[in-house]
Amino acid sequence: MRTVDLLIIGGGSAGMAAAIQAKKEGIDDILIVERDEHLGGILNQCIHNGFGLTEFKEELTGPEYLSRFVKQVEELKIPYMLNSMVISLTKDKIVTISNKEEGVLEYKARAIIMATGCYERSAGAIQIPGDRCSGIITAGTAQKYLNIHGYLCGKRIVILGSGDIGLIMARRLTLEGAKVICVSELMPYSNGLNRNIAQCLNDYNIPLYLSRSVSKVIGKNRLEKVILTAVDDKMQFIPGTDMEIECDTLILSVGLIPYISLLDYIDCPTSSTKGAKVNEHMETMIDGIFSCGNCLHVHDVVDFVTDEGRLAGHGAAMYLKDQLQKGDAINVLPKDGIGYVVPQQIDRNNQEDVTFKFRVRRPVKDMNLIIESNGQLIAKIFKPVLIPSEMVMVKLSKDKLPLLGEEVSLRLEER
Amino acid sequence: MKEFTCIICPRGCRLTVDDNMNVTGNTCPRGKQYAISELTNPVRTITSSVRVNNRDDLLVSVKTSGSIPKGKIFEVMDEINKLSVSAPTRIGDIVKKDILGLGVDILITKNID
Ligand SMILES: Cc1cc2nc3c(=O)[nH]c(=O)nc-3n(C[C@H](O)[C@H](O)[C@H](O)COP(=O)(O)OP(=O)(O)OC[C@H]3O[C@@H](n4cnc5c(N)ncnc54)[C@H](O)[C@@H]3O)c2cc1C
Ligand code: SF4
Numbered sequence: 001m002r003t004v005d006l007l008i009i010g011g012g013s014a015g016m017a018a019a020i021q022a023k024k025e026g027i028d029d030i031l032i033v034e035r036d037e038h039l040g041g042i043l044n045q046c047i048h049n050g051f052g053l054t055e056f057k058e059e060l061t062g063p064e065y066l067s068r069f070v071k072q073v074e075e076l077k078i079p080y081m082l083n084s085m086v087i088s089l090t091k092d093k094i095v096t097i098s099n100k101e102e103g104v105l106e107y108k109a110r111a112i113i114m115a116t117g118c119y120e121r122s123a124g125a126i127q128i129p130g131d132r133c134s135g136i137i138t139a140g141t142a143q144k145y146l147n148i149h150g151y152l153c154g155k156r157i158v159i160l161g162s163g164d165i166g167l168i169m170a171r172r173l174t175l176e177g178a179k180v181i182c183v184s185e186l187m188p189y190s191n192g193l194n195r196n197i198a199q200c201l202n203d204y205n206i207p208l209y210l211s212r213s214v215s216k217v218i219g220k221n222r223l224e225k226v227i228l229t230a231v232d233d234k235m236q237f238i239p240g241t242d243m244e245i246e247c248d249t250l251i252l253s254v255g256l257i258p259y260i261s262l263l264d265y266i267d268c269p270t271s272s273t274k275g276a277k278v279n280e281h282m283e284t285m286i287d288g289i290f291s292c293g294n295c296l297h298v299h300d301v302v303d304f305v306t307d308e309g310r311l312a313g314h315g316a317a318m319y320l321k322d323q324l325q326k327g328d329a330i331n332v333l334p335k336d337g338i339g340y341v342v343p344q345q346i347d348r349n350n351q352e353d354v355t356f357k358f359r360v361r362r363p364v365k366d367m368n369l370i371i372e373s374n375g376q377l378i379a380k381i382f383k384p385v386l387i388p389s390e391m392v393m394v395k396l397s398k399d400k401l402p403l404l405g406e407e408v409s410l411r412l413e414e415r
Numbered sequence: 416m417k418e419f420t421c422i423i424c425p426r427g428c429r430l431t432v433d434d435n436m437n438v439t440g441n442t443c444p445r446g447k448q449y450a451i452s453e454l455t456n457p458v459r460t461i462t463s464s465v466r467v468n469n470r471d472d473l474l475v476s477v478k479t480s481g482s483i484p485k486g487k488i489f490e491v492m493d494e495i496n497k498l499s500v501s502a503p504t505r506i507g508d509i510v511k512k513d514i515l516g517l518g519v520d521i522l523i524t525k526n527i528d
Pocket of ligand 1: 009010011012013014015033034035036039040041042043046048050051052084085086087115116117118139140143164165168256259292293294295298299300301302303305
């Protein structure tokens with residue numbers, strides 16, 4: 001069995017950033033394992049603009065953004081293995097990899113970083129009633145067909161879900177000559193950025209229907225029609241509000257889920273993010289196994305993925321250098337109005353500032369974010385606008401950490 | 416009075432422009448510039464992809480080197496769709512200079528070996 005100090009599963013933005021950081025901190029024996037034929041992950045198909053504003057103070061396309069990290073990986077001579085899929089791992093950090101050249105091979109690692117990204121919720125997952133016809137695909141799949149291979153998925157298209165990927169695809173498909181009839185969103189608000197509603201829908205006069213979803217799909221072989229029906233505040237269809245729309249394709253942009261099936265092998269506890277439960281160094285509850293990027297929690301901006309990758313790379317480097325002395329855990333709890341917080345634990349012995357990343361449950365205005373512990377106020381931060389589609393970050397300085405009891409909570413309070 | 420969303424950065428500020436071209440709602444100066452351009456000469460950049468001749472089933476991504484008038488988007492798309500390149504490609508390579516005489520080039524945004 002081969003050995004390696006740090007094995008990184010997934011060579012997307014998170015995995016590359018983690019590798020680069022660990023290398024810079026003196027870890028030389030690293031291996032990135034990537035199942036695709038190139039590094040970069042999902043950004044390879046995100047050919048639109050808008051990446052890198054925080055990281056490089058420039059607006060880049062996805063491929064341009066990722067190429068800067070591939071370049072660093074090459075320059076730092078960090079080894080990577082392409083077309084290779086991690087198929088299982090153990091708590092003792094034995095990783096099984098499968099690829100064409102070598103078949104099945106095993107590595108014993110001293111530390112592991114999981115950076116496997118996320119997958120899209122599919123038609124089956126949201127159980128759309130009606131016929132089982134072709135012509136129903138996810139936005140990411142449509143994006144890959146069009147941007148990498150050059151196939152248009154249909155001519156008359158309805159998009160379900162107003163997340164950013166759906167909005168970006170509405171514009172992209174329109175530019176390539178398809179008719180995007182409308183975008184329909186179940187919630188009373190859009191999950192995408194305002195800027196994408198402006199530049200992807202309004203620019204092309206594509207209507208966005210809120211509180212409306214697909215109640216039925218109709219089609220013998222290929223999709224012929226969808227029925228869009230309004231929903232009430234309990235998400236129940238309202239009779240008599242049907243809109244019948246002729247279309248050949250229904251694109252689903254109904255959510256991303258961290259891809260964590262490998263965690264099942266190691267009984268790794270998860271959190272409300274649907275990713276692994278982690279501490280401030282992005283270490284999971286399994287010793288020496290770290291997680292970052294979309295497999296930890298779904299990000300909307302890649303710059304923050306890169307940042308989180310570095311954090312995990314730093315954590316793994318400290319672990320490998322025996323600099324992580326573990327003490328008691330302080331639990332971090334999301335309370336009123338907060339959907340989730342990363343990390344879910346802070347180590348009592350931690351010596352660094354901690355950044356909380358969280359999402360709110362629903363859009364709110366004029367709120368104070370209250371961070372408290374044992375009934376004692378630790379921080380109070382005014383937030384004029386908070387929306388679920390935007391991840392929020394707040395930093396807790398290390399000098400506040402001694403004030404924390406066994407748990408610390410985040411909640412929203414009206415100002 | 417006109418209202419719209421600034422598209423310059425992900426913050427997406429709600430901008431209001433009054434009849435004297437006074438802009439409010441912007442968090443930074445770029446928002447003001449955007450609002451004025453949106454009312455006088457709205458422009459956009461385009462990203463798309465073009466065929467790679469010597470590779471099966473593969474496209475390479477491209478972008479306009481600068482912004483083009485909003486009204487020209489579909490004409491530029493028609494031109495982009497006529498283009499093709501041969502691998503290897505390098506980020507920043509020019510596929511077409513001065514497209515439709517608009518003063519912007521079509522540039523490669525992906526390295527393909
Ligand atoms: C469709 C889509 C569009 C997006 N659009 C934008 C945008 O416009 N702007 C923006 O800022 N952000 C956008 N994002 C968000 C941002 O790009 C991503 O959050 C970021 O790129 C994710 O990086 P990652 O490394 O966590 O995951 P990924 O890029 O998905 O990388 C994960 C990698 O792990 C590999 N992998 C998975 N499992 C295994 C395994 N078992 N063995 C080996 N390798 C494995 C995968 O092949 C993949 O390369 C988008 C995300 C998606 C999904
Ligand atoms: S005004 Fe400035 S901060 Fe606001 S969206 Fe425009 S560029 Fe961004």
